[in-house]
Amino acid sequence: MQIKVVELDQVWRLRQEILWPDRPSSFSQVTGDESAQHFGVWADGDWRAVVSIFETHEGFQLRKLGTQASYRRRGFGRELVQHVLNWCSEKKAADVFLDARIHQVNWYEQGGWVKKGKPFQKYEKAYQRMIYTL
Incomplete structure (x- = not known):
């Protein structure tokens, strides 16, 4: 397993496969992708x-974390998040925020993230804003 920078076309492909398989491919593209930093886990010959x-304007935001179903529970997500937190720390960020899907809140809390505010709805799913202080 290696963590590497991922090209945008591969980011969109992975998001589509992992996060939004039931939506059009354009749904996996978000405003700001061109200026964002994208990291991935390379293992067994693929992302x-x-x-x-x-x-x-609010600071660094972690978005669109996803792992292929057959590769979950191997620590890839934790490794990626830690890599991003280290990267943000090098950029002198004080903290990082994200909007976690409700069913993933406990996973983030186990990694030291803290809830901020109340849950909210977006794209027919419930989310919780979370903060990690560096």
Whole structure:
């Protein structure tokens, strides 16, 4: 397993396969992708997980973390998140935020993330804003 920078076309392919398989491919493209930093896990000859980090007016935002189903529970997500947190720390960020799907909140809490505010709805799914202080 290696963590590497991922080209945007591969990011979109992975997001589509992992996060939004029931939506059109354009749904996996978000505003700011061109200026964001994208990292992925390379294992067994292909990309197996992906995450993007965006610099916003609120600070650094971790978005679109996903791991292929057959590669989950191997620590790829944790490794990617830690890589992004280290990257943000090098950029002198004080903290990082994300909007976690509700069913993933506990996973993030186990990694040291803290809830901020109340859950909200987006794209017919429930989310929770979370913060990690560096």
